Amino acid sequence: MAYQTALSKYLALCEKYAALMLPGFFNFPSAGEDIPEDLVMDFGEFVEKYDLQAAVPKLWDSTVMGVGDFLKVPTLYVMQASGLVMARAMLGQSRAMVPSSGNLHELYERVAELLGDDVLYNSIVVGCSRNESGVSVRVKHRDGNETEIVAKRLLVAFEPSPVAMAVFDLDEEEGEVLGKLSFSSVYAGLVQHPSLKGFNSWTNTLPGAPGSNYSAYPLPAQVGKIGHQPGGGEDLFAFTAIGTQEDNDESMQALISGSIENMVKAGTVNGSNGTTAFPYFANHGLMHSRVSREELRKGFIARQNALQGRRATWYTGAAFSAGFSTILWAYNEVLLPRVIEGL
Numbered sequence: 509m510a511y512q513t514a515l516s517k518y519l520a521l522c523e524k525y526a527a528l529m530l531p532g533f534f535n536f537p538s539a540g541e542d543i544p545e546d547l548v549m550d551f552g553e554f555v556e557k558y559d560l561q562a563a564v565p566k567l568w569d570s571t572v573m574g575v576g577d578f579l580k581v582p583t584l585y586v587m588q589a590s591g592l593v594m595a596r597a598m599l600g601q602s603r604a605m606v607p608s609s610g611n612l613h614e615l616y617e618r619v620a621e622l623l624g625d626d627v628l629y630n631s632i633v634v635g636c637s638r639n640e641s642g643v644s645v646r647v648k649h650r651d652g653n654e655t656e657i658v659a660k661r662l663l664v665a666f667e668p669s670p671v672a673m674a675v676f677d678l679d680e681e682e683g684e685v686l687g688k689l690s691f692s693s694v695y696a697g698l699v700q701h702p703s704l705k706g707f708n709s710w711t712n713t714l715p716g717a718p719g720s721n722y723s724a725y726p727l728p729a730q731v732g733k734i735g736h737q738p739g740g741g742e743d744l745f746a747f748t749a750i751g752t753q754e755d756n757d758e759s760m761q762a763l764i765s766g767s768i769e770n771m772v773k774a775g776t777v778n779g780s781n782g783t784t785a786f787p788y789f790a791n792h793g794l795m796h797s798r799v800s801r802e803e804l805r806k807g808f809i810a811r812q813n814a815l816q817g818r819r820a821t822w823y824t825g826a827a828f829s830a831g832f833s834t835i836l837w838a839y840n841e842v843l844l845p846r847v848i849e850g851l
């Protein structure tokens with residue numbers, strides 16, 4: 509099939525550049541000519557250059573929709589969103605493992621047991637001071653009480669957005685580098701509406717889009733997918749929706765309700781009176797961090813890498829690696845020995 513040929517070609521390109529970006533940007537060139545033009549160019553140009561058009565709808569449908577206007581985003585970031593690992597999976601070339609218990613949460617439950625009281629659940633960092641010899645982090649609990657953690661080193665393990673980092677006492681270089689990142693926001697959950705019935709699934713597309721025009725995709729905010737949730741009865745549906753950096757739970761819930769109304773108006777589903785309910789609604793926050801091609805050429809990745817260890821602070825997570833759990837684990841295997849070196 510055409511998409512398999514195109515996807516195989518895309519996979520070969522991801523493999524070519526894998527050492528520069530997986531499990532993180534440890535080996536990424538500093539600046540200028542050493543940075544491959546393929547990774548810096550907009551993904552739309554990359555698709556044209558290598559005739560990958562037939563693979564694009566599949567990539568979009570997997571995880572690339574999360575990037576938003578992905579054809580105008582440097583290829584590097586699209587590959588981080590759906591690259592080597594995802595292409596191999598879509599081509600049936602990767603293996604999956606599940607615990608013998610069948611419980612996919614088991615790993616996290618066992619880690620929670622191991623760490624015990626050392627984890628402060630349902631808390632948020634509200635203040636921080638850092639210097640080369642150590643950090644002090646103030647954490648607020650749900651009941652309003654606070655705990656101060658004094659440590660030799662800090663590992664930041666969430667998307668370093670300006671809002672999230674505001675309390676981390678950033679210096680000028682940290683503020684400038686992290687301030688260049690832009691994001692999309694991703695929402696997922698369960699939705700019910702009397703008009704959504706049966707074992708159906710819908711993907712958002714624009715009129716005239718694939719297969720006649722591979723380059724037309726909805727931009728955020730948009731509801732990427734609504735599909736029947738297996739095991740949930742005929743009226744339970746899962747959704748994935750992509751917002752801008754400015755969206756929030758309310759704006760996205762209104763968007764999803766409006767999208768269902770549009771599906772009724774367009775005759776995509778048969779209309780039945782009623783309201784939209786969200787049995788489960790998860791705001792996964794800001795994801796798919798990225799900078800412009802100009803910043804990449806100027807050596808943004810080297811500046812980002814140079815933050816590792818600055819003022820006793822280290823970073824893991826998708827912004828420094830890629831947004832997949834397995835890749836992040838591999839990244840941490842490399843990073844953690846560096847974090848504790850010399851302690």
Ligand SMILES: Cc1cc2nc3c(=O)[nH]c(=O)nc-3n(C[C@H](O)[C@H](O)[C@H](O)COP(=O)(O)OP(=O)(O)OC[C@H]3O[C@@H](n4cnc5c(N)ncnc54)[C@H](O)[C@@H]3O)c2cc1C
Pocket residue numbers: 631632633665666667672694695696748792824825826830831832833834836
């Ligand atoms: C709908 C959806 C489906 C996905 N499916 C898959 C999949 O099938 N396979 C896969 O590999 N990946 C999947 N991913 C991607 C994967 O979930 C992420 O890449 C991964 O969770 C990122 O891990 P992380 O540890 O970097 O950050 P997170 O998992 O986001 O963890 C960051 C944590 O830090 C907390 N936090 C944030 N700010 C603060 C603060 N100021 N103080 C204290 N705590 C804070 C957050 O509450 C959160 O618990 C999916 C993502 C989404 C949204």
